[in-house]
Amino acid sequence: MDHALPAADALLAAFADAVGADGIRCDADSLRRYGADRAPLAAPAPLAIVLPADRDAVARALAVCHAHGLAVVPSGGRTGLSGGALAAKGEVVLATDRLRDVGPVDVVGRTIRVGAGVTNLELQQLLAPHGLQWPIDLASKGSATIGGNLATNAGGVRVLRYGHARRWVLGLEVVLADGSVLQLGGANEKDNTGLDLCGLFVGSEGVLGVITAATLKLTALPGPAEVALFALDDIAAALRLLAAARAAPATLSAFEVFDARSLAAVCSRRGWPAPFQETAPWYALCELEPAPGGDAAALEAWLAAVAMGEGVRAAALATDAAQRRAFWGYRESISECLAPDRPHKNDVCVPIAALGAFVEGLQRFDADDPGSILGIFGHLGDGNLHVNAQRARDAELFALVRRLGGSISAEHGIGLLKAPWIGLQHGAAELAAMRAVKAALDPRGLMNPGKMLAAEPSAI
Amino acid sequence: MDHALPAADALLAAFADAVGADGIRCDADSLRRYGADRAPLAAPAPLAIVLPADRDAVARALAVCHAHGLAVVPSGGRTGLSGGALAAKGEVVLATDRLRDVGPVDVVGRTIRVGAGVTNLELQQLLAPHGLQWPIDLASKGSATIGGNLATNAGGVRVLRYGHARRWVLGLEVVLADGSVLQLGGANEKDNTGLDLCGLFVGSEGVLGVITAATLKLTALPGPAEVALFALDDIAAALRLLAAARAAPATLSAFEVFDARSLAAVCSRRGWPAPFQETAPWYALCELEPAPGGDAAALEAWLAAVAMGEGVRAAALATDAAQRRAFWGYRESISECLAPDRPHKNDVCVPIAALGAFVEGLQRFDADDPGSILGIFGHLGDGNLHVNAQRARDAELFALVRRLGGSISAEHGIGLLKAPWIGLQHGAAELAAMRAVKAALDPRGLMNPGKMLAAEPSAI
Numbered sequence: 034m035d036h037a038l039p040a041a042d043a044l045l046a047a048f049a050d051a052v053g054a055d056g057i058r059c060d061a062d063s064l065r066r067y068g069a070d071r072a073p074l075a076a077p078a079p080l081a082i083v084l085p086a087d088r089d090a091v092a093r094a095l096a097v098c099h100a101h102g103l104a105v106v107p108s109g110g111r112t113g114l115s116g117g118a119l120a121a122k123g124e125v126v127l128a129t130d131r132l133r134d135v136g137p138v139d140v141v142g143r144t145i146r147v148g149a150g151v152t153n154l155e156l157q158q159l160l161a162p163h164g165l166q167w168p169i170d171l172a173s174k175g176s177a178t179i180g181g182n183l184a185t186n187a188g189g190v191r192v193l194r195y196g197h198a199r200r201w202v203l204g205l206e207v208v209l210a211d212g213s214v215l216q217l218g219g220a221n222e223k224d225n226t227g228l229d230l231c232g233l234f235v236g237s238e239g240v241l242g243v244i245t246a247a248t249l250k251l252t253a254l255p256g257p258a259e260v261a262l263f264a265l266d267d268i269a270a271a272l273r274l275l276a277a278a279r280a281a282p283a284t285l286s287a288f289e290v291f292d293a294r295s296l297a298a299v300c301s302r303r304g305w306p307a308p309f310q311e312t313a314p315w316y317a318l319c320e321l322e323p324a325p326g327g328d329a330a331a332l333e334a335w336l337a338a339v340a341m342g343e344g345v346r347a348a349a350l351a352t353d354a355a356q357r358r359a360f361w362g363y364r365e366s367i368s369e370c371l372a373p374d375r376p377h378k379n380d381v382c383v384p385i386a387a388l389g390a391f392v393e394g395l396q397r398f399d400a401d402d403p404g405s406i407l408g409i410f411g412h413l414g415d416g417n418l419h420v421n422a423q424r425a426r427d428a429e430l431f432a433l434v435r436r437l438g439g440s441i442s443a444e445h446g447i448g449l450l451k452a453p454w455i456g457l458q459h460g461a462a463e464l465a466a467m468r469a470v471k472a473a474l475d476p477r478g479l480m481n482p483g484k485m486l487a488a489e490p491s492a493i
Numbered sequence: 494m495d496h497a498l499p500a501a502d503a504l505l506a507a508f509a510d511a512v513g514a515d516g517i518r519c520d521a522d523s524l525r526r527y528g529a530d531r532a533p534l535a536a537p538a539p540l541a542i543v544l545p546a547d548r549d550a551v552a553r554a555l556a557v558c559h560a561h562g563l564a565v566v567p568s569g570g571r572t573g574l575s576g577g578a579l580a581a582k583g584e585v586v587l588a589t590d591r592l593r594d595v596g597p598v599d600v601v602g603r604t605i606r607v608g609a610g611v612t613n614l615e616l617q618q619l620l621a622p623h624g625l626q627w628p629i630d631l632a633s634k635g636s637a638t639i640g641g642n643l644a645t646n647a648g649g650v651r652v653l654r655y656g657h658a659r660r661w662v663l664g665l666e667v668v669l670a671d672g673s674v675l676q677l678g679g680a681n682e683k684d685n686t687g688l689d690l691c692g693l694f695v696g697s698e699g700v701l702g703v704i705t706a707a708t709l710k711l712t713a714l715p716g717p718a719e720v721a722l723f724a725l726d727d728i729a730a731a732l733r734l735l736a737a738a739r740a741a742p743a744t745l746s747a748f749e750v751f752d753a754r755s756l757a758a759v760c761s762r763r764g765w766p767a768p769f770q771e772t773a774p775w776y777a778l779c780e781l782e783p784a785p786g787g788d789a790a791a792l793e794a795w796l797a798a799v800a801m802g803e804g805v806r807a808a809a810l811a812t813d814a815a816q817r818r819a820f821w822g823y824r825e826s827i828s829e830c831l832a833p834d835r836p837h838k839n840d841v842c843v844p845i846a847a848l849g850a851f852v853e854g855l856q857r858f859d860a861d862d863p864g865s866i867l868g869i870f871g872h873l874g875d876g877n878l879h880v881n882a883q884r885a886r887d888a889e890l891f892a893l894v895r896r897l898g899g900s901i902s903a904e905h906g907i908g909l910l911k912a913p914w915i916g917l918q919h920g921a922a923e924l925a926a927m928r929a930v931k932a933a934l935d936p937r938g939l940m941n942p943g944k945m946l947a948a949e950p951s952a953i
Contacts, residue, residue, distance in 0.1 A: 141736065219900065227946065385603075386601050415682040441686060463675050463677065470930055486687065
């Protein structure tokens, strides 16, 4: 910091000018609540919370921070799992709660412009009557905001079908550290004019600027999907099933796996019956959208054929909506049911071709040190597994991921949690290029310092 | 330039060290051939052509250019339509022809790593036996290279179904102006670690560095598609048809339109019969992939229903492969058949909701000054129309596009052709941010100067 901190009173007056007196919170409860996300990495200790009511107020608030050399932590729904929204070092938290403008639903063009503070659930409810969706679906949809989804390039359970958030944004409004406003992209499906800064801001975890609004691309709500659950011998059987599911007479919209330990934790904590009479080492959940005009008998015939496949111990097709919810319930409860035992979930990705070697490597961890892996589950169709493991094994886990050409963070980002590890993922030249790009847009290094690009020279 | 040009002999010796003597061309024919793409904006006049045989040779060649302050024009298949690969000011052309390494097809993971110099057609032929494709399909596929596709974020006729090139790349190898090599991304479907420089380089038109290899995401080859042709009253009827086509019992994979003038040019130059007995103001081509296990009768019933729709004068479903090719032939021949009259095709995009107003605006041009618009055609499903117009009307055309919130270049990029107009698309703050990002990666402004970000201070 090359500026002495101004007196607290003067600063509060400047923020009050910027966002109005009702847009500032300094009480202990707000500081605690707005100062952290869902990664309990340090005690929240922000300087103040500012809640601008519109884009111009965001610009004024950031200009105040810039003038005083204050670090800024942008904050959406704070449902992140990597500490990207943690403010533990006296930063100003810029919360997007009040950026809630919603434009009309363009039903023909299939777009909508929304403020960063709108939640996924609110957007879902707004679009459903038009038969449309923004297809990023998260367990935390009641709190997670569109701005947060975009800042972290959120994925969710239907990445296999729809891809990440970056694919579903046509335009962004962002405010840079110095308060300047950028309008990036627009409502056009196709726009090859200039550098793709819109895509660059998606997934930038608040280190480049604050996303204040977005023009989103929408798609049709899918029809009802079929859900099948399989009990399997091993991960190789799951990979064969994935190949078969891609060739099913329907659109594969999710392909999830979980191991016996993950299922046992769910059944025990929730008091639910096991899905099959006998337990199996692995389970797969497969969601299939029947084609328009598709044939139900064809799907049943496909299921009967794959149920006879090598390594498939049992298969069940959900017969009604309640059973579909029950099958999904096993998968969606894992994270919560494993957490009480050892709340450290690693979110990694390896190329699908390397998944067998990866799971083998994890099993070796466990053989060396029983109990070091609590459960393995995740989005097999994306090569993305979540590994609930002892934190002490992180170094080995990440090294294994990198040996297999994988990514140490598939969905959850780097934030503070994995900032010390980013050098495992990217070499010196790549990190230097990222830091140069950050410095170009945030020369004073005030945006979310210490996150993502950790050792950047400009971080506080 | 802050360096005096070295003596030609010394420079050639340095390039010979970098890429081998057989990797340099200075003969008049090569200078002409490698010095321009398909936009005849100026006479090609490069200093020399270098053809490195591998990534390290690219790095050495760029280091030579950097040391001597020489501007570099990266060059792929030179099929671009915006002059992005034109070298008219003594630049060094760095051609990727020899970067032709191809990795194994990962059939399970659906990825492949290829050198930048591989053509779309070669890749297509390599993947087809595996039932896979890289779904960027271009009329120029025999010459266009993967590196060029990525540098321009190519689209093509199936953007509606598959999106642009950016969506189908998982990793890039690039060499920066100073010769440093970046490995961006990898073979992972999901990777939220750091800034998305991979996506930033896609569509960067050679102003940030040279793409030398890419790890591409693949998808299944589609089954045979149905092709229907419609004669329509007006663009409003085409938009209603688009909405109906999205709800067809099949996957809409292309929705193209062309006006009566475009069709007349094709029929007259090619000597083809008109598709319908009576002419109509507008035509639409609709390609539909029947769902796996889908029902042919359902599709025919859908077609019969839409053929009765308001503004639909006639409809025909192709009965065999030859007729499907014939229907596509009308659309794909337009560009070539209009070119002899007035070879100036503008590639613009407006939000789909604004297409009606856009076509109305164009018709007003023509009413004011008959003959100023030669033909309107394009990818209606993407809001992307090509307008063959008098160059003198560019300013009005772009102003109309921007009034409607559109993009002055949907697919073809900015290059040299539209560099003078980029200020219409982006404001001062946005251009300053793009130039700052370019300067961060190419501080001396040696990469493709004068293109895209035109008036950048560092351009020669």
